[in-house]
Every structure is written in C-alpha cells, then in structure tokens.
Amino acid sequence: MDASAFEQIVGKEHARAGGGAVDGVLVALEVRPGSAEEVGAVLRRAGELGAAVLPRGGGTKLGWANPLAPAGDLLILDLTRLDAPLDLQPDEGIAHLGAGVRLATLTAAAAAIGQTSLLSPLRDGDTVGGSIAADPVGLDWQLDRRLRADLLGLEVVLASGEVTRCGGSVVKNVTGFDLVRLYCGSLGSLGAITRATVRLHPLPERSELRRRDADSLAGALELAGSLLGSGAAPAGAVVQPARAGPGASLIWRVEGREPAVERALDRFPGDPADASLWEAARELRANPPVDGVSVRLAGRPTDLGAACAALAQRGGSLRLALPLAGVVLGQLPGDGLAPLVADAATAGLALAVERAPLELRRSIDAFGPPPGGLALMRGLKQRFDPGRLLAPGRVAGRI
Template identity: 35%
Template structure:
C-alpha cells in the first residue's frame, strides 16, 4: 500500500492551525491514515467552505480529499454517476454536459468538490426545483474513525437496503467519518433558460411576490431575492422548452404586475455575499418579510425566496443573539459562515442547541467514540 503524501505548508481550518496535512489518493489510503493516527483528524475538500462549521478544537492532521479525484462511472441511460469525493463539481458538470446531463446542484463556491458540498450541505438557487444534496445523493462510501470502509445505497435511484448514510453524512462536516465516494441521480440539461426580474421596494412586497409565485401553477427552477439594506429585486428563473419558457415568463410578469424578461438571470443571481460577518439564515418560507425586517441595518445578501434560506453579510458588530431571537418564532436559525479569526473566538457559531442534540450526541458517540474526527465542529461542540 502506498503512503499518503504530505501536502503543502501548515494549514488552518477556521482559524485552528493543523499540525500536519496529508492527501490520500485512494479509500485504502484514507483507511490506513485513520487506523495509524491517534490524534485528531479534520477532513476537508478544496477548502472553499471550511468556515461553515465551528473551528475544530484541535487539528493534529488535516486530511485533504482532493487526491480522490476520479469519475468512476457514468451511466447516461440510467441518469446516474459515481465520482470520488475530491472531484470538483465544475469538472463533473463538464463531463456530464457532453451527454446532455447535469448534477442539479449549483453552489457558487469556485473549485468546490463533491465531498465538500455534501459535508457542508451546500446548495444554490436551483434547490427550489431539484432539492439539495440530500435529495440527489443515492449512495456513498465512507471511511469510519477506526478505518472501516462502509458503503450505503447503490447505483439505482430507489434503494432501501441498509442505513441511509448519505443523509447522515450530509452536513456532518467530517465529524462522523471521511466521505470518499459519492453516487448521484442526474437530470437532463434544460434546453432553454429565461428569467423575470422585478424590483422589490420593501420586505412586504418581497413576501407578496414570493407567495404569488409559490401558489401559482408556474414551475420556476429558482426564485431569488437580492437584498441591499431594505430594498432589492426578485428574479424567477425558468428552464424548460422554448415554448414553455416564453409562456411562463409572460405569465410571471402578468402575475406580479411588473417585471422584465431576459434570457439569463442578473449577475448577482446565486452569488454569496462577502463581508466581515456572513450568516446563513433558515426559516419558514412564509416568514420572509419578518426575517428581512429583523436584519440589522446595512445587511446585504440573497435569499431563496420560496424555500426559506438566505445568505447575508451583516456589520461585524451586529447583535447576533437579538437576530436569532427575532426569527426563532419562525423556526429560524442564523449560522455563521464567515468571520475573522478574532471574532470566531467569541461568536456562538451555531446558536441555541435544539431538542435533537441528544440524538446527535448518540450518533457522534456511535461513529466516533473517541471524538477524533473534526472535534468541536458541530452544534454544541460535538
């Protein structure tokens, strides 16, 4: 067996310095690393979303999965692909496009790998129509903390055998094991794209437009709101046949009573905000106006208006506890995605611990009883 080679200089994960780093090239090498290491291990992909979880309490070894970069199998007739965790999404999309297909995930982070997308549960505007990684992932191979290689799911869309590790590992940030391979359900590339964009003068109008579209017979791929300190614009994206896109864009303008049609969405569409403090908000979709009103002055960002998810940059001195309290009645949460290292040391990354924390603790104890994998990254310091 080959030995995983060390990579680069010392790295940091959300401000925590890694003592060493390796880049295994096979699942067997990952297993050997975990069997031979007694210290703490933090798995990462391309590093585009390391700030999306709390800083690890320690990191003796940074395990980069970017060496696991093979597209193992593509079955166009079955709309299924198997690819290793280190494959960049952009490269996979290029390969699939040659067959008129796509993986219907569109997180905007450049260079993001499949494993990192699953581990962070990253998604983009098209989640409205296609869902998130949990909905499209049909099989995984993972290496557990003791070096055991485990598989779940398969190469068919319907598979009920065994535990659904894919859903468990989605959003786990490497705290339950190292994801080494993924199997996905694919979709055909849409032939034509069209968009309708309408100005939004206030939070109430944002909620009204979102409700009108959600309750209509239209089938937008995405409905995105761009919000800049109290005002913005909303874009509905349609992807289908040429006739359908033309009919739906006309119907959307009539439904909203305003708007302009274009062949592509505006430049802000699907872009994450940047700033000293960036938050991911989740809430019940009907509460969009209340959430927008609760944002601190100077907040900018985007929201998937019909799915209840938003990404906002807020001033560094924002009262995070007050924001969380304001959106809590709408099943709301505010998670820190980006902050400088000094701020991270004092910020409550996840917010209040919910009723499911006991179950999360038992799952962590089952998969990583020695707490060696991504320690402290999850809710409540798990």
Template identity: 30%
Template sequence: MTTTTRLRPTDLRSLRDAVLDTAGTIGIAGAGTAAGWAGTLRPVDAVLDTTGLTGVITHNPGDMTVSVRAGTPLRQLQEELAPHGQHVSFDAARIADGATVGGLFATADAGPAALVFGSLRDLVIGVTIVLADGTVARSGGHVIKNVAGYDLAKIVHGSYGTLGVLAEVVLRLHPMPARAATLAVHCSLDEAAGHAATVLGGPYEPAAMEWTSDGVLLIRLEGTADALDARLLRLREALGTGELLELPSLSDERRVRRIGTDESAVRREGTERGLPENLGTGPEPGDVPPAEPAAPPFDERRARRIGTDERAVRRNAAWERHASLVRGVPRLASLRIGVRPSRLPAVLADLPAEAITAGLGTGVATVALPTEAVGAAHARVHAAGGTSVLRSRPAEADAPAWGPPPSAIAVLRAVKAQLDPQGRFGPGRFDTWM
C-alpha cells in the same frame, strides 16, 4: 508547538490507511471554499486532504446516475456530464470557486435550484465513508457493513466532517434544460413575498426564485423554447411587471415583439447594440417608408446573437449578485438561515442585516450583519423554529457559530458517539453543541 501532518490519499484504500495510521484527531480539507464555516476547527494531529480523490467511477446515462470520488470539483463533473445532455441539478455559488462534491455535501450547501430539486441530500442516492476505526461503510449500494441501520447519506449531509471521511458519492442526474430565462422584478421584500406567493400558487413552474436586498426578485424559468415563451408571458402578465434578462429564443421579429418586456426597453437595448431603432414595432398600414432608412434592415441571425448575449450578460450579472452575497461581505459576518418560507420575510425584517439574498420559496437565506449582532440573530431564527450557522466572519472576530441547540441535540450526540466515540473527526466544528 504541535505539528500537523497533512495527508493526501488518492483512492479508497489509501484513505482508509490514512485514517488507521493517524492516532489522534483528524481534520478534513477539500478545496477550501468553506474552511471558515461553522465552528472553528481546533488544532488536530492530521489533516486529510481529499483533493486527490477525484474522478468519475461509473456513469450510467440510461439510468441517469453517476458515482464520483468525493474530492472531485462539481464544476468538473458538470463539464463531463454535459456532452450527454445531463447534469447535477445543483447550483451553489461555491461551485464556481472549485468546491468539491464531498465538501458541498458535508456542509449542506445549496443554491437557488433547491426550490425544485432540493439540496444534495435529495440528489445523493449512495455514499461511501471511512469511519474513525477504519471501517468502510456504504449506504445506497452494496453494503460492506450495515451501520446500525443508519441512512448514512442523510446523516453525513451537513456533518462538517465530524462523523467520517466521505470517499465516494452516487448522484441522481437530470436532463439539461433546453432553455432558461430570468424575469427580474424590482420590489421591496414585502412586495417580493406577495409576488412569490403568486408564482408558487400558479402554473409557472419556477426553477429558482431569489430576492436580494438590492430590491430585485429574480425568477428563473426553464423548459423548451416555445413552452418557455408562453410561460414567461403568463408570468409577467400575472405579476404586472418584470424585466426579461434573457431571450430564450429569437426566431423572428414577431417573437422579439411578443417576448420583449416592453417596447422601449427592446428599442433602447437594440440601438445600444446597433440594432434598428424600430426593432420589434413593425410597420403600420399606410406608413410611408423614409427615403433613406434610419438603420440597417432586420438581421435575424445578428439579432439572435446580440439579443441573447445582451440578456445573458445581464442575467448572469443578476445571479452573480446573489452569489457574491452568499460568499460573504467584507467586514461583516455572514449567517445562513433556514425557516419555514412563510416566516422568512418577518425574520429577515427583524435582523439588522446590511445585505440579504433570500430564497422566498425555500425559506433559506444568507444575511450579512455586524459581528456583534450574530448572537441575537441566532436567537431570532431559533424562536421562529429555524436553524442558522455562521459562514464567515471578519478575521479575529468572535461570534457564535451556532445558535441554541435544536430539540434533536440528544440524537445528534448519540450518532456522534456511535460513529466517532473518541471524537477524532472535526473537533470544534459543532462547539458549543457537542
């Protein structure tokens, strides 16, 4: 029986020592939110637990950059940045589960915000990693060792812990948006593709756009209150439909009427919350007021609180549905695929998927399908020029983690041979590629 040692370094020095003191193979573990992704890790001699590598090293609000240890939960980092009005523009579903910065980076995870800001590959401007021979290598900052000219950040992104241990990360930050709102459009996948083309081809500047197989296209806009109001109006007029799930502002009764997606919805939601039946309609010239009012007079403060809360709850529920699909569906395999956005609808239509969440602007989707269909799904994505990786599967199920090897497989193998010639890190993660 093989005994696996578990090591939990707390700084760069102890991390380097842990690598040097381990003679055999090494697995890397973070918060465990993606432990079952990609190929199954084969038995190793030691597991390096990175959850002790936490905390902000340097935050430069003026430069809008932050350096952080790789085991820091991104949710914790966001909370520390919020008082400065800054954040990492990244919203993968696993963040709510405690995923670490290093784990999110190593698995090439991303969320709907990738439509504008890309993945962490686009937000990370520097990394520090410990290689298999104990070398501490940095990229994007002061160079301790220049590793054969490689851009380490881009190479380590999506490497699933097979090239080295990520110790520190430097991230580019962005201002937190003043307001955000989501327009939900009930439609089929084909209709959603048409709507997406309209949105992306117009002046609407969506911050995120996801379609789920529940038949809902979610379009998130961000910006200042007044500008967002106008953009929402133009967007809904262009699409001819849509339900607003959050009011970006409620300064007066006229704005309720102007932003409301339709009069009946505003009235229905208002009466359910105890707001006036005629909220948002206003009196007409010549109207005779009733002897006794049917409802209390308009209360601006209460309307702002109730209206925004109501739509915030519904908005969060809509995006949580996307997040739940990303996390996986019980008894089904979960496949993450990426293809050219124009090809994504056709690829999805060919898959026997029982649940889908699709970024129609990014070309990235997560599909839940029977385990026995995974191999054919990999092949279909590969034929479309895309990539796919297994993210979850039922216990004891046998499904290939990867599809056919990419055209650049020789380059990937060469990088592995250069950085980890003895194959110490992450054995099994890229079976059967290497």
C-alpha cells in the same frame, strides 16, 4: 507529529509537515491518500497518535461552522487525489464520482453529453465530497430540490478506518436507516466521504430568466409570494435589494420543455433578464463581504418578511433572499449577532453563521441554540467516532 508514520501509507510525496492554520489551530501535517484503503490506514494511524483529523476537499468552506477544537495535533486529510471515477451514465440517469472530483470538471463533462446535476460549481476548486459534507444552500435550492434528494449512494471511511458503503445506484436504494442523508451536511465529523453516486438530469430544452422590480423590499417579497402561488414552478428565484435606494428585484428562472416554459411565463410574466444578473447573485452568495458577520436565516417561504425584519432590527441588511427555500442571507455588525440568535429562536427561524471573525465564532454556536435532537447527535458521534478524531467541535452543539 512525525510525518514518516504517514509517508509509509501514502508515499513521501503525499505527506508534508505544516501548512498554515485552520481556525487558529496550526496544521501539523497534510496527508493526501490515493484510495479509500489509504484513507482508512491514515485514520487508524492518526487515532493511534491521538491526533485530530479534518477532511478537506477544495478547502473553500473550511471557515464555515464552529471552530475546530482538537485535543491533539491537527492533521489535514486532503481528498483531492480521489478524483476518480468520473463515470457518467446518462441512460441510467446517474454518475459515480470520486470525492475529489471538482464540480467544474463534473459540470463540463455532464454538459458535453446533455446532462446536468445539482452539484454545480460555485467556487474554484470545490469538490464532490466537500459539497456533500457541507450541504450548501444554493440559488436553485428548493424544499424538494436539494443535493441530499439527489444523493443515491456513498462510500465513507469511518474513524476506525473501516470502508463502508450505503445507499446504491437506484432511486429506491435504502433498506433500513437512510445513512446517505445522515452524512450529507455532517461537515466531515462522522466519516471521510470517498465516493458518491448522484442523479443526473437532462439539460433543460429551454431556460428563461425573468425579473420584476419593486419600490421596496416588502414589495419584492410580496411578488415572490405571488410567484410561488402562481403555478409557474420556477427552477430558482432570488430577491435582491437594489444597489442604491429602497427598491428590490425579484429574479427567477423557469426551465423545462418548450410548452411548460411558455405556460410558466404566461402564469407569472416578467421582463427578460440578462444572465449576468443571475451570475451576480451567485457571486454575492459565494463571496459574502468580509466585514461583519454573514448569517443565514431559514424558515418557511412565508417567513421571509419576518426574517428580513429580524435582521434589520439588529442593524443588519439583506444580501439575498431565496424565496423557494425560505432562506434569507444577511450581513450584520458583530454586536448584533447575539441578540439576533435569541430573536431567531423566539421566531422559530433556524440561524446559521456562515462567516464571522474567529473570536465571535468561539463565543457563539454557529448554528444557534442547541437543536432538539442534540443528545441523539452526541450519541451518534460517540458511536461513529468515539475518540473525537474527526473534525471535533465543528457541528451544531460543538460535538
């Protein structure tokens, strides 16, 4: 692909040929636009040339989801130059952010004014836009405490090059369809996110980490069930198998105002735990082992035992369970994946492959059997991106 067509838009220094491969597909060109309008012009030009475009933030999750299936040359749309605004408004409880703002930068800037957000960094370099597009499941994830719940507004450039806005700056911000949530988790397949408005929260007055150990995984899962039913309202919780032996630990965080934290500690007591334990769990979450297949099984919080059993039956093992989210993260030998996909569907568990060798990712949909609304999803993709310009093949159903 001729770089000069894009150099005219972004400047010579921000377009370069080559740059490795994604999912075994060679990258023809990397382009780094400096504004939403430039993003639009790049997308229009790429469409005219019949190229496929993969938006990229920090590039930490490009190996997630289904492999890319471009019909033409692959262009990487690097959005890291969009690192403004970084406009924090604690009085309003909101932040306006460029898609290229690094989560580490945001978190440090927010902490300096006594605030925090759900966009907490996990990997070096991860960005606001990439995190919204990937909608990752973190240790603090809860049914009512997810990134998408804190997303108020987005600016998104469509495949046609049109710069669009949805949502706003206030909590009741949607009239009509809630497009903000549609883009969250869309993996770059519906548009390039160029700006976001998210909620800020005051840093908690007090935060405590507690643990309880059990002789078995089943015992630790039972403890997790008791924690959920105790009224302690934890801010995060993990069940982690012991490094050696059959035991497992429940580790949880309570935070908030002083009296609320005291009450929570009374309702479900545990031993004080070192912060390094939480960090180790985070690390395990961020960097699954490179061997075999990393999977995520999700159900109701009461389904954790069934999900762990399904994993074990196919030769897999638990890495971490997230009781507040009903999520189990496991590691599995490659030949256990196909049967696990079938087992999960029968048990009503949602399965996603987070990391697997490319050959396996080509042979199995990373999101399991086709979801119920697949025909509607295809219709949406067709409407948003009729030329299949953006991230072709990546989302569920390989659309």
